[in-house]
Amino acid sequence: MYTQALDSPAPEARPGSSGGQAALERRFEERIERDEKIEPKDWMPDAYRQTLIRQISQHAHSEIVGMLPEGNWITRAPSLRRKAVLIAKVQDEGGHGMYLYSAAETLGIARAELLEQLLDGRAKYSSIFNYPTLTWADVGAIGWLVDGAAIMNQIPICRCSYGPYARAMVRICKEESFHQRQGFEIMLALARGTGEQRAMAQDALNRWWWPSIMMFGPSDATSTHTAQSMRWRIKRFTNDELRQKFIDVTVPQAEFLGLKIPDPALRRDEISQHYLTGPIDWSEFKAVLQGNGPCNHERLQARRTAHEAGRWVREAAAAYAAKHGGRGAQPRSAAHIASPRAEAPCHE
Numbered sequence: 540m541y542t543q544a545l546d547s548p549a550p551e552a553r554p555g556s557s558g559g560q561a562a563l564e565r566r567f568e569e570r571i572e573r574d575e576k577i578e579p580k581d582w583m584p585d586a587y588r589q590t591l592i593r594q595i596s597q598h599a600h601s602e603i604v605g606m607l608p609e610g611n612w613i614t615r616a617p618s619l620r621r622k623a624v625l626i627a628k629v630q631d632e633g634g635h636g637m638y639l640y641s642a643a644e645t646l647g648i649a650r651a652e653l654l655e656q657l658l659d660g661r662a663k664y665s666s667i668f669n670y671p672t673l674t675w676a677d678v679g680a681i682g683w684l685v686d687g688a689a690i691m692n693q694i695p696i697c698r699c700s701y702g703p704y705a706r707a708m709v710r711i712c713k714e715e716s717f718h719q720r721q722g723f724e725i726m727l728a729l730a731r732g733t734g735e736q737r738a739m740a741q742d743a744l745n746r747w748w749w750p751s752i753m754m755f756g757p758s759d760a761t762s763t764h765t766a767q768s769m770r771w772r773i774k775r776f777t778n779d780e781l782r783q784k785f786i787d788v789t790v791p792q793a794e795f796l797g798l799k800i801p802d803p804a805l806r807r808d809e810i811s812q813h814y815l816t817g818p819i820d821w822s823e824f825k826a827v828l829q830g831n832g833p834c835n836h837e838r839l840q841a842r843r844t845a846h847e848a849g850r851w852v853r854e855a856a857a858a859y860a861a862k863h864g865g866r867g868a869q870p871r872s873a874a875h876i877a878s879p880r881a882e883a884p885c886h887e
């Protein structure tokens with residue numbers, strides 16, 4: 540874990556000195572205003588720190604849980620090439636989780652604690668990964684839509700005010716771009732295939748469209764954190780702005796594939812030049828967040844099983860570190876080493 544030692548502030552900005560707290564806050568706000576990166580040893584308001592820990596750790600958990608639905612298809616991918624590509628993609632997601640846990644650790648929280656929050660159900664992860672992957676076309680739809688949505692959401696995070704998160708996102712976004720293309724290419728092959736393959740692609744789009752739209756989070760009117768996160772430049776766009784950008788990019792792609800977006804109310808508004816969707820069923824989103832999506836139980840159970848299976852690795856690593864006097868007597872989690880496939884099938 541990174542040190543939490545703070546750079547010594549100027550005397551007038553020392554907490555406890557007259558006006559110290561206010562001066563620190565003012566300096567922090569000015570740095571945000573100048574678009575300077577805030578680094579781990581810099582002073583930051585506790586609420587900023589907590590917001591980042593929440594968002595970055597949820598993001599990390601999403602990457603790790605996100606390995607499960609696609610990981611299910613590694614053994615069933617239809618060719619050696621598809622299998623190799625899918626293995627690489629799922630491995631990338633694991634790597635993204637690791638960068639993000641490291642970024643969260645720079646804020647003064649241990650990885651083991653973050654994992655505990657995930658495994659005991661306190662921490663959220665993206666709603667999207669609580670849906671099952673029923674056919675091979677779902678792997679295409681995840682790459683095309685879910686990674687497409689992820690890129691839309693994550694490119695602006697490369698300019699996030701917190702340095703370690705922003706830097707982690709640069710590499711992640713490059714890899715997400717490859718993921719999106721592999722998904723679109725699967726969809727293209729299916730869309731140009733037999734009638735049965737086209738139907739499979741359409742069915743996957745039907746099931747993944749609305750959950751992908753919901754991935755961007757609640758509407759701006761009901762979003763708890765957006766306004767403050769925009770002020771702190773953690774978020775650069777609101778949930779609805781990013782959702783709209785995604786819809787505008789994706790509808791023409793569906794048309795290119797010859798697939799129909801499952802929304803009878805969808806239309807292009809000539810004045811705003813945007814595609815407008817019908818109403819989003821937020822009750823479904825809420826149900827998934829409350830743990831009642833189709834696969835919530837299976838996803839968490841799979842992570843718990845993997846965590847248990849990795850216990851001996853953590854213990855061995857801790858014993859090795861203690862014996863050799865190296866860093867890391869506090870064991871790093873090996874949850875990522877254990878098989879993500881140790882999963883109840885969730886009808887997949």
Ligand code: BYC
Pocket residue numbers: 593594597598599601602605606632663664665666667685686688689692693753754755756757761762763764765768774778828
């Ligand atoms: N699912 O005030 P809001 C990936 C929660 S990984 C679950 O708008 P915020 C990928 C939210 O946490 C995808 N919960 O919050 C991986 C908050 O609850 P708490 C993950 C959600 O943080 C593998 C409450 O609702 N991406 O792409 O300002 C393979 C109110 O929301 C969701 C990231 O994590 C959701 N969809 O904005 C393929 C990106 N949406 O904490 C792909 C980074 C909202 O108060 N994160 N909630 O209990 C973000 O950009 C923001 O955190 C969000 C939410 C836009 C997600």
